[in-house]
Amino acid sequence: MDLLPALETGFGFWNPLIWLGVFAVALVIAYLIWTFGESGYKRGTEQTKPFISGNPEPAKGEVHLGGGHLYWGFTEALRGYYDRVVPLHTGVLNDYLLWFFGIAAFLILIVGLI
Amino acid sequence: MIGDFVIQHAPALLIAVPMLAAFATPLVGRLGGAARNAWVLAAMAATSVIGVMLAYDVYTTGTLIYTFGAAAPDAAVPMDSGGIPVRIIFTVDAMSAFMVIITAISGFAVLLYSMASESRASGRDGFYALYLLLIVGILGMVCTGDLFNFFVFLEIASLAGAALVAFRIDKGVAVEAGLKYAVISTIGGLFILFAIALLYGQYDALNIAVIASRMQFTVLDEIALVLLLSALAMKAGAVPMHFWTPDAYSMAPSSITALLVVASQASLYGVFRVVFTLYSVTLDYAVIGWIVIVLGVLSMFVGVTMALVQKDVKRLMAYHAVSQTGYMLLGLGVGLAVLGQPAALESFGLVAMEGGIFHIINHAMYKGLLFLTAGAIIYRTGARSLDKLGGLGHSMKWTMVFFIIGALAIAGVPPFNGFASKLLIYESVFLFNPILSIIAMVVSILTLASFVKVFHAIFMGPRQPEYAEVEEAPVPMLIGMGVLAAVVIAFGFAPQLVVDAIVAPAAAALANQGSYIAAVLGGV
Amino acid sequence: MYFDLPFIAAAVIATIGIITMLFRRNLVKMIMGLSLVESSVNLFLVSLGYRTGAIAPIFTNAPSVRMAMPTVQAMTLTNIVIGIATTALLLSLAMVIYRKYGTVNADDVRKLRG
Numbered sequence: 001m002d003l004l005p006a007l008e009t010g011f012g013f014w015n016p017l018i019w020l021g022v023f024a025v026a027l028v029i030a031y032l033i034w035t036f037g038e039s040g041y042k043r044g045t046e047q048t049k050p051f052i053s054g055n056p057e058p059a060k061g062e063v064h065l066g067g068g069h070l071y072w073g074f075t076e077a078l079r080g081y082y083d084r085v086v087p088l089h090t091g092v093l094n095d096y097l098l099w100f101f102g103i104a105a106f107l108i109l110i111v112g113l114i
Numbered sequence: 115m116i117g118d119f120v121i122q123h124a125p126a127l128l129i130a131v132p133m134l135a136a137f138a139t140p141l142v143g144r145l146g147g148a149a150r151n152a153w154v155l156a157a158m159a160a161t162s163v164i165g166v167m168l169a170y171d172v173y174t175t176g177t178l179i180y181t182f183g184a185a186a187p188d189a190a191v192p193m194d195s196g197g198i199p200v201r202i203i204f205t206v207d208a209m210s211a212f213m214v215i216i217t218a219i220s221g222f223a224v225l226l227y228s229m230a231s232e233s234r235a236s237g238r239d240g241f242y243a244l245y246l247l248l249i250v251g252i253l254g255m256v257c258t259g260d261l262f263n264f265f266v267f268l269e270i271a272s273l274a275g276a277a278l279v280a281f282r283i284d285k286g287v288a289v290e291a292g293l294k295y296a297v298i299s300t301i302g303g304l305f306i307l308f309a310i311a312l313l314y315g316q317y318d319a320l321n322i323a324v325i326a327s328r329m330q331f332t333v334l335d336e337i338a339l340v341l342l343l344s345a346l347a348m349k350a351g352a353v354p355m356h357f358w359t360p361d362a363y364s365m366a367p368s369s370i371t372a373l374l375v376v377a378s379q380a381s382l383y384g385v386f387r388v389v390f391t392l393y394s395v396t397l398d399y400a401v402i403g404w405i406v407i408v409l410g411v412l413s414m415f416v417g418v419t420m421a422l423v424q425k426d427v428k429r430l431m432a433y434h435a436v437s438q439t440g441y442m443l444l445g446l447g448v449g450l451a452v453l454g455q456p457a458a459l460e461s462f463g464l465v466a467m468e469g470g471i472f473h474i475i476n477h478a479m480y481k482g483l484l485f486l487t488a489g490a491i492i493y494r495t496g497a498r499s500l501d502k503l504g505g506l507g508h509s510m511k512w513t514m515v516f517f518i519i520g521a522l523a524i525a526g527v528p529p530f531n532g533f534a535s536k537l538l539i540y541e542s543v544f545l546f547n548p549i550l551s552i553i554a555m556v557v558s559i560l561t562l563a564s565f566v567k568v569f570h571a572i573f574m575g576p577r578q579p580e581y582a583e584v585e586e587a588p589v590p591m592l593i594g595m596g597v598l599a600a601v602v603i604a605f606g607f608a609p610q611l612v613v614d615a616i617v618a619p620a621a622a623a624l625a626n627q628g629s630y631i632a633a634v635l636g637g638v
Numbered sequence: 639m640y641f642d643l644p645f646i647a648a649a650v651i652a653t654i655g656i657i658t659m660l661f662r663r664n665l666v667k668m669i670m671g672l673s674l675v676e677s678s679v680n681l682f683l684v685s686l687g688y689r690t691g692a693i694a695p696i697f698t699n700a701p702s703v704r705m706a707m708p709t710v711q712a713m714t715l716t717n718i719v720i721g722i723a724t725t726a727l728l729l730s731l732a733m734v735i736y737r738k739y740g741t742v743n744a745d746d747v748r749k750l751r752g
Contacts, residue, residue: 067500067571091751286738
């Protein structure tokens, strides 16, 4: 344990070796559970094909879900936030400079007043 | 013999070797591509070795000063100058050495990677010359103990960086990003120069230690502080001055993006050097600390939420770079906010600073790794939109492994290095203000969510017909990624060793302004 | 006062430059504004080093009177050199943008946004 001492955070500690041990135990348990399963899986039969209500499976390229579709619900729920923040990134150089000067002026005000 | 010489003059050689090599690169390039590649690799390897030797020296013997043009490198104050160090002095303390280590590791790994990633491109003589100049700028910024010198190296890094961003014109879009980056970093540089002029006008000195020892915190000093703080925070990519970051990071060649991350962190180092060493407790540490904290929290939150909706893989990662910078600002900001309260500093301030500093090196490693994997994917497929990519896990297995390592590390999943530094930040910031800590954790979760999306979009799914011919990335690219991945894993498994060896001394060096001044001016 | 004039001039030039950068949409004019800010910083630096009745800081056969500070002059020279490099780089980038986009209007040069 001296080789890899725990990370003292002042509040608790963190030791990757203990974590790794727990992780290994969890893997073993998972394996044991897995061995209790049915072994009826046969390769190359109807079993391995996706079942889409009896319809034929479409070509692989057509069913892939692109990354842009993920988290649609999340962004939809936060629409009020995104509708304000995304348009701020206008891409116009003048706006970039305005933000920079604005923040500098704002900080001068804060530091000067306090 | 030669080892002694190198150790004695390491700070000078650290700048001189890459700079001379950079200007010789176009000449060597006349001999052919292989000669040039060998030359650049040798120069970068030498620089990295000198950097690591210098850092080792600093960590074992304490702050090192190097006076240019003096009879002896440690003769900072000439006899007849009336106690003013008139020469340019490099002051390499533990924090500088820490940044040198980051630059040495990333610089070398990224260069190896770029040997393959740039192999199909033209104009490589200029590319590698600029690459080495960017290294010079970063190393100079973190080593120098002279404010004007800092400005000069900042400009070197900005110019080289902007030129590299625009290097592959890419129908003009990369040039657009380069122009934005160049304009905004130039105006930032001018702000810094103006602040330096204000300080010089009052204290008749450019040396950081001298100014720090005479600091009065007058109204002019306040203005100088704000100018330095805003310009350097902008260069580091803090929200809401981050707009250039996604543009520049996404359009630069991937190898350069990984290095731009380090360049941004050199600016971040500038922020910390200014507030901790130049001003220290003379400034209103609670207010400035809270300003840094607010910048950090804004960066974390806006960065990660903007990343969630991106469709371009590199632009997404660039927003994550903004978000991760927020963690460093948060950690160091908490340290700054309690700088004048020894009890609080002792109980959680130093730990927060250690977390922030540890996060700097972790971020440079895993973010560099992620940008390199993105570069490998773009190199093989030519596509960068998450909507178009898919199913690459079948053909690019090693790249996928490296991506998983980087993604888990950035999301703070144990046992990778990102978790260790984030844990330090969470627990210490929780003692300071629980709400900040909770925001930091939520941001981490969103980071994981966002990278799950990237992982799904790029690697999962059935093999796509248009990428049927895609092969694994070339070996030099894999080696470059492998070096960074190895560091990520090693730091994850031995966090306390790293913290004790390089992070804690760096945090102590920042918190202790007196030792920095004493190193230059003698034990006053 | 006479000796405040250079500082006032520097402030005026900087203001003109910053306003130009914020409100002109032409990239080339924004670069001009940047150059103005740079000149104002140079002017500020040089006037910092001046003392009433001072001579140029050349020590050979110098009469023993006050001399202007040479450090700021060296800094100004360095900044002029850096400024030339920056302006050249910026203008060449603007030139490439004009070739590829057909415009240098900041409102149109915004393919990167969001």
